[in-house]
Amino acid sequence: xxxxxxxxxxxxxxxxxxxxxxxxxxxxxxxxxxxxxxxxxxxxxxxxxxxxxxxxxxxxxxxxxxxxxxxxxxxxxxxxxxxxxxxxxxxxxxxxxxxxxxxxxxxxxx
Amino acid sequence: xxxxxxxxxxxxxxxxxxxxxxxxxxxxxxxxxxxxxxxxxxxxxxxxxxxxxxxxxxxxxxxxxxxxxxxxxxxxxxxxxxxxxxxxxxxxxxxxxxxxxxxxxxxxxx
Numbered sequence: 451x452x453x454x455x456x457x458x459x460x461x462x463x464x465x466x467x468x469x470x471x472x473x474x475x476x477x478x479x480x481x482x483x484x485x486x487x488x489x490x491x492x493x494x495x496x497x498x499x500x501x502x503x504x505x506x507x508x509x510x511x512x513x514x515x516x517x518x519x520x521x522x523x524x525x526x527x528x529x530x531x532x533x534x535x536x537x538x539x540x541x542x543x544x545x546x547x548x549x550x551x552x553x554x555x556x557x558x559x560x
Numbered sequence: 561x562x563x564x565x566x567x568x569x570x571x572x573x574x575x576x577x578x579x580x581x582x583x584x585x586x587x588x589x590x591x592x593x594x595x596x597x598x599x600x601x602x603x604x605x606x607x608x609x610x611x612x613x614x615x616x617x618x619x620x621x622x623x624x625x626x627x628x629x630x631x632x633x634x635x636x637x638x639x640x641x642x643x644x645x646x647x648x649x650x651x652x653x654x655x656x657x658x659x660x661x662x663x664x665x666x667x668x669x670x
Contacts, residue, residue: 456602459600482657484657486659493661493662493663493664494603494650494652494659494661495661496658496659499658536602536603540657547593547605547608547618548657548659549605550595550602550603550604551602552600552601552602553602553603
């Protein structure tokens with residue numbers, strides 16, 4: 451079965467420090483992976499998409515098929531990066547529902 | 561910009577009541593989804609629909625049903641609300657696997 455694992459429920463970093471939010475997946479096919487983000491009092495929105503490399507706010511993530519990982523990276527954390535982050539996997543190609551991880555709350559400390 | 565609108569931001573209902581959560585999208589998307597969002601559990605798929613009058617069960621459909629009479633509207637129904645259905649409910653529509661979320665309905669069942 452497809453599964454997305456985000457091992458950290460909460461991650462706290464200091465402003466200006468690099469950030470890595472971990473995401474591991476299990477899927478036998480060719481995965482399509484996403485990061486979604488929810489800022490305080492805002493709706494959930496797409497942050498980054500693997501296939502199209504579409505991203506916002508300077509985030510990057512590299513798909514590592516050997517380690518089945520798709521970790522999100524930011525070189526310098528800003529206070530406005532504090533949010534809930536979800537990694538998600540598309541089950542198959544086409545319009546199938548995404549499988550989400552349980553999320554990681556990032557807190558950036560000034 | 562895609563707009564996904566959920567009719568209520570907050571709802572308080574009593575155990576046993578029939579509850580309707582409404583969602584409307586304005587981009588003629590065929591695919592619509594209902595998720596619930598719980599701390600520590602992430603987003604879990606309840607039901608989804610690929611077309612009018614079509615519905616598919618997600619991962620946690622028990623206690624829920626849905627209705628899609630028009631393309632733009634996807635309703636989630638709690639036939640007999642229970643306290644364990646207290647949660648944040650998120651509606652989404654999608655094109656090319658990019659999900660657009662509503663702002664959510666926080667349902668409390670007392």
